[in-house]
Amino acid sequence: MLQKVNIITQAFVNGLIDILKDKLHGVYIYGAAAFPDDVPTGDIDFHVILKSELTDNERSELEEFHNSLASKFHPLGGELDGYYILLADALRKIPPQSQLWKRATDKSWALHREHILAGRCIVLHGPAPEEIYQPASWPEIETALYEELDFIEKHLDKYPAYCILNMCRLIYSFETKDVVLSKAQASDWAYNNLSQWKRHIELARKSYAHQSTAEDNQFLLTEVEKFLDFTRESIEQTCQKEKNNINMEYRPAYEKEYDTIYMMGYDTWSEGKSVEEYLSICRTSKKYKSGRWFILSEDSILKASLLIHSFNDWGTRVIRGIGSVATQPEFRQKGYGHKIVKESITDLTRRENTSIIFLYSDISPDFYMKHSFVTLPEAYQTARNSVLMALMLPRYDEAIIEEYRDQIPKYF
Numbered sequence: 001m002l003q004k005v006n007i008i009t010q011a012f013v014n015g016l017i018d019i020l021k022d023k024l025h026g027v028y029i030y031g032a033a034a035f036p037d038d039v040p041t042g043d044i045d046f047h048v049i050l051k052s053e054l055t056d057n058e059r060s061e062l063e064e065f066h067n068s069l070a071s072k073f074h075p076l077g078g079e080l081d082g083y084y085i086l087l088a089d090a091l092r093k094i095p096p097q098s099q100l101w102k103r104a105t106d107k108s109w110a111l112h113r114e115h116i117l118a119g120r121c122i123v124l125h126g127p128a129p130e131e132i133y134q135p136a137s138w139p140e141i142e143t144a145l146y147e148e149l150d151f152i153e154k155h156l157d158k159y160p161a162y163c164i165l166n167m168c169r170l171i172y173s174f175e176t177k178d179v180v181l182s183k184a185q186a187s188d189w190a191y192n193n194l195s196q197w198k199r200h201i202e203l204a205r206k207s208y209a210h211q212s213t214a215e216d217n218q219f220l221l222t223e224v225e226k227f228l229d230f231t232r233e234s235i236e237q238t239c240q241k242e243k244n245n246i247n248m249e250y251r252p253a254y255e256k257e258y259d260t261i262y263m264m265g266y267d268t269w270s271e272g273k274s275v276e277e278y279l280s281i282c283r284t285s286k287k288y289k290s291g292r293w294f295i296l297s298e299d300s301i302l303k304a305s306l307l308i309h310s311f312n313d314w315g316t317r318v319i320r321g322i323g324s325v326a327t328q329p330e331f332r333q334k335g336y337g338h339k340i341v342k343e344s345i346t347d348l349t350r351r352e353n354t355s356i357i358f359l360y361s362d363i364s365p366d367f368y369m370k371h372s373f374v375t376l377p378e379a380y381q382t383a384r385n386s387v388l389m390a391l392m393l394p395r396y397d398e399a400i401i402e403e404y405r406d407q408i409p410k411y412f
Contacts, residue, residue: 026123029046304326318353
């Protein structure tokens with residue numbers, strides 16, 4: 001499937017260049033095609049960024065071009081689904097109207113921007129996405145999520161499996177404030193956290209992959225409205241919880257909390273040592289003493305922790321590092337890891353005016369890509385089992401990395 005997508009998208013961008021010439025500014029694929037774990041079975045989502053408005057002749061040519069792709073690459077060639085957007089509009093936060101196909105508005109504009117800026121896109125033509133798209137605020141994202149919910153409610157009977165998988169993503173996004181994940185990732189989370197709906201989620205995944213039976217599909221059609229009711233109730237409870245101002249706090253850790261923090265990583269980092277041996281090593285660790293521990297608590301209960309490292313400035317640029325990110329075992333898969341990373345980034349950039357944040361990822365880099373971290377090229381990778389990543393503001397600039405490569409922090 002991915003090979004077909006590559007062939008179609010290459011034909012797509014080649015045709016756009018022929019038709020639009022210098023008017024074409026950028027072409028970006030997002031959605032399922034940009035998630036390796038979520039092989040697209042439906043459409044291919046895109047943004048085409050234009051330097052100026054389309055002429056009537058160009059609109060006709062583009063419509064004919066899409067028809068030819070649909071014919072030549074049936075059926076997926078007919079599922080190129082996206083927006084032709086003026087550059088001036090793309091630079092703004094207001095949902096833009098397409099220059100083609102009845103001037104449709106991209107009501108999920110905030111969500112699409114977040115996916116693209118997190119690296120969940122394929123750049124077929126044009127500049128880096130950071131030069132066009134602006135990060136979305138939570139109110140923008142929340143509005144777009146409710147638009148998604150309205151769309152789902154109108155299409156329950158037609159696409160029950162798709163709707164259930166998307167509702168899994170909505171529940172996750174409202175609960176964790178993280179919108180950059182695929183339907184596959186969202187359904188994995190929901191399967192592990194919404195135990196009463198396991199059968200619905202499993203059958204929805206089968207149906208979406210075209211592996212379901214008629215009986216499975218009938219079950220989904222009968223049950224999808226119940227899942228919608230549950231989704232609305234879950235979102236309402238999450239929002240009410242926030243309105244009640246449940247005590248969520250990001251702050252420096254107290255020394256008396258250090259042992260609790262160390263034990264968050266015991267199951268991963270103890271290497272078979274007893275609790276006493278492990279704690280003794282942590283208490284005398286030079287790495288731990290070289291940084292500042294921060295915690296995320298909710299209702300005065302410690303949920304997650306991380307270590308902030310300070311490094312020598314690069315000229316006027318403030319350099320920091322994030323490490324030892326851990327969550328209490330009983331609170332994992334609930335978004336606390338993402339929350340503490342997000343809070344640390346906000347704190348470092350606003351309070352300390354940090355320009356570059358480094359980290360060495362011992363897990364899949366995808367986790368940190370959701371927070372706009374970029375994996376550095378192989379030439380800078382020196383750690384044996386970890387991936388060096390960086391978050392640079394206002395945007396990633398390898399020239400700066402190269403200029404100061406001798407000062408890049410070693411594994412921490």
